[in-house]
Amino acid sequence: MRFVQWWALALAFPIAAMPLSAQQFSRFDTQGLGWYKGNTHTHTSASDGDSPPEQVARWYKEHGYQFLVLSDHNVFTDPAALAQLADSTYLLIPGEELTTSLAKKPVHVNALNIPHAIKEQQDTTLLGTIQRNVDAVRAVSGVPHINHPNFGWALDTAVLARVERDRLLEIFNGHPTVHNRGGDDSPGLEAVWDWLLSHDRRLYGIAVDDAHHFQGEFAPDRANPGRGWIVVAASGLNAAALMEALEAGQFYASTGVVLERLQAEPGQLTVTIRPRSNFKYTTEFIGQDGAVLARVGGVQAAYALRGGERYVRARGTDSGGAMAWVQPVFVTR
Ligand SMILES: [Zn+2]
Ligand SMILES: [Zn+2]
Structure with a gap:
């Protein structure tokens, strides 16, 4: 895929590319x-x-x-x-x-x-x-x-x-x-x-x-x-x-996981976790009907809007079982 010119992709997938520009997360930043x-x-x-x-x-x-x-x-x-x-x-x-x-x-x-x-x-x-x-x-x-x-x-x-x-x-x-x-x-x-x-x-x-x-x-x-x-x-x-x-x-x-920052941009939701000692972290992005859309390791996890989502929420879990539940971000059309 990386050898294909962008314009060739745009010509090949004009309809698939459309929802991304038409749909977006409502903006939010805790900064x-x-x-x-x-x-x-x-x-x-x-x-x-x-x-x-x-x-x-x-x-x-x-x-x-x-x-x-x-x-x-x-x-x-x-x-x-x-x-x-x-x-x-x-x-x-x-x-x-x-x-x-x-x-x-x-x-x-x-x-x-x-x-x-x-x-x-x-x-x-x-x-x-x-x-x-x-x-x-x-x-x-x-x-x-x-x-x-x-x-x-x-x-x-x-x-x-x-x-x-x-x-x-x-x-x-x-x-x-x-x-x-x-x-x-x-x-x-x-x-x-x-x-x-x-x-x-x-x-x-x-x-x-x-x-x-x-x-x-x-x-x-x-x-x-x-x-x-x-x-x-x-x-x-x-x-x-x-x-x-x-x-x-x-x-x-939360039941123990601490967040540093939450950021919803039009095309991406980013969760930043504040690490504690040598704990490990997994963030799951969850959408319609509770489907897990992505699972990301580490203290920073991002989910890029694919198009078709109605809401996306995130749940961070540490290696001791503690959690943080990020509120759903809704997709506007
Ligand atoms: Zn009570
Ligand atoms: Zn009660």
Whole structure:
């Protein structure tokens, strides 16, 4: 191929060459923005957590997080009472986990950056119950996210596909009984996410702790902190900038892999990983129906748009099994 003149290729493949010029990724670059690590889902003794809000907020501050949402079940844990912990490096964003169920199926919707307590909402259908909770969050200009869809095997693709006005979906939750990976006839959350993306739902995937246990033993069967988080690329550490970036998909979800830079140019998506000791890294680029489009080793991975993709997302995995999930980049035509 390299001996063929470019004009000969253009003459031979005029139609195949067209989609590349007509389709492109929506532009995005984290260069010049700050990276802010945070957890949007955690509990305190104000609901069913084992530690008071002050201690929970302090745990995250001392472990390198820049922001935290205390999301107690149907309780507004006001961060104003913890003002002594907040400073220019650490932000507490008010929140709540709207918690209800329908026919024994749990419906939990997080409310981020809300001004006061919101009442959990009930409806006669599963879809209606989710939607009413999402809408209650929007009504106070908060940002909703739908939690642990596989908890109680409650929320499948058929119902999630019909929810409106929600942009965020948990694809990793650190609680031990939420079935992130699916099993038997139930798909894992990444497969659910790809199904929704493939059916034109623009959803961004988040990782959270859903931590309840800050005391005693840290063990896989306990809901301890530090398991899943998001890192947001924003202009500053304030709730408005973080919420705007979250809803625009300008962040990644992680269980340990740290990214240096994300860059979407019209024809290429580039992921740069920050290396840690002698870990090795593999980045997979994933598209329609969860198909792995390319697999690239090393700390820098690029995917050139081939034409025909509807979205491309990336997942970096290190040699210890930790991951970073890059949000889907959509292809405009
Ligand atoms: Zn929950
Ligand atoms: Zn929870």
